[in-house]
């Protein structure tokens with residue numbers, strides 16, 4: 001019998017900084033059933049219904065520990081989610097330390113600590129406790145490559161990145177990026193959130209290694225560039241271990257049943273799924289244009305609707321769910337599109353929807369989890385980035401891999417209805433859409449191979465586990 005190996009992981013507040021590290025833990029215990037994983041969960045309040053669903057699917061050798069929630073009034077108000085998440089982990093450090101200390105005295109002893117990208121301050125605790133330490137990045141290798149390039153850019157640049165005339169070349173990334181497309185925390189260099197980002201990047205170097213939820217066949221350039229930087233000792237070695245995405249579905253609530261039954265009645269590849277992640281929101285004007293555009297396209301759609309807000313990330317760390325989002329749709333929209341479109345409030349069972357044969361396209365904000373879920377299901381995208389690093393993901397998908405189409409925005413930053421209708425038609429019925437679907441199918445096959453027993457991502461993880469085994 002294999003000797004048990006005990007590790008701890010630290011999540012960050014927010015569904016998509018808790019979900020990915022839990023999925024990573026599940027991947028480890030699926031490959032190595034003798035692993036025991038203590039999952040420490042800082043939070044800003046009680047778990048959301050979607051997080052609770054994740055707990056239902058945890059195997060017995062992953063033990064969640066909920067740390068005392070941080071009082072949101074102790075955080076600076078009005079800063080974007082990245083800053084709020086990072087600062088709430090800072091406030092949770094005493095309870096993380098306490099939990100880790102008690103874990104080090106258990107049998108078998110802890111050998112390693114893996115932290116979410118926003119929980120990097122916990123890496124210092126790993127040094128004190130003599131543990132191997134790692135960061136889990138639930139984002140693209142392109143984003144990680146930008147992280148390690150940013151301190152240099154910061155030194156060389158005197159203006160805001162969005163005012164740079166020349167494009168920015170992220171190491172390994174074949175598509176040049178305009179400064180305005182860099183992730184949101186880098187858009188205002190005088191802000192607290194930018195300073196927090198630079199601090200976080202510095203802390204990454206404390207780790208013994210960095211896991212990234214991507215795979216060689218998808219992001220070869222940035223992964224090779226990162227492995228070169230890692231082997232030169234510029235930063236810790238980088239291990240692409242993805243795609244690690246949700247595969248199990250929780251119990252079906254009303255929305256989930258309705259969506260799946262409706263999809264069962266549609267033709268193969270005929271439906272566009274529209275969803276902006278766990279908290280992305282549109283302005284009222286943009287919501288109207290999207291609704292009109294879907295209607296004009298004449299195609300079938302399934303839309304998970306949230307109430308409008310001028311701040312795109314308004315719903316990310318919890319919104320006001322007393323409101324009925326359907327009230328904000330254009331008058332008569334639901335009646336006119338009845339049968340052809342299905343609109344659900346707040347949340348759709350995305351994993352089940354994307355794997356359904358009736359879905360032919362995904363209009364997405366390009367959060368990395370959504371992007372990877374689309375890839376593993378071979379669904380091409382309409383890329384509609386809102387905040388965080390989503391613009392960069394949209395560029396990787398639409399310009400780098402050519403598996404998605406990016407709608408044009410007008411001078412006020414709005415995608416107009418005719419443009420919506422055109423990109424929907426292009427993706428669902430056009431020749432370009434067919435080519436994107438073909439490319440996405442190949443990427444799906446590559447993603448399956450990467451996760452097989454002898455696949456690139458599995459082999460990388462096994463090498464590391466061997467190192468932990470020798471210590472246990």
Ligand SMILES: O=c1ccn([C@@H]2O[C@H](COP(=O)(O)OP(=O)(O)O[C@H]3O[C@H](CO)[C@@H](O)[C@H](O)[C@H]3O)[C@@H](O)[C@H]2O)c(=O)[nH]1
Pocket residue numbers: 016017020138139246275276277278279280304346347348349350351366367368369370371373387388389390
């Ligand atoms: O109706 C919904 C909406 C979302 N989801 C799930 O929620 C997750 C959404 O994740 P993601 O696509 O990454 O979007 P965000 O929630 O916006 O994620 C944040 O965190 C990600 C990294 O973890 C970043 O890539 C994003 O830019 C950032 O906004 C996915 O697993 C979806 O399947 C559902 O199941 N149903």
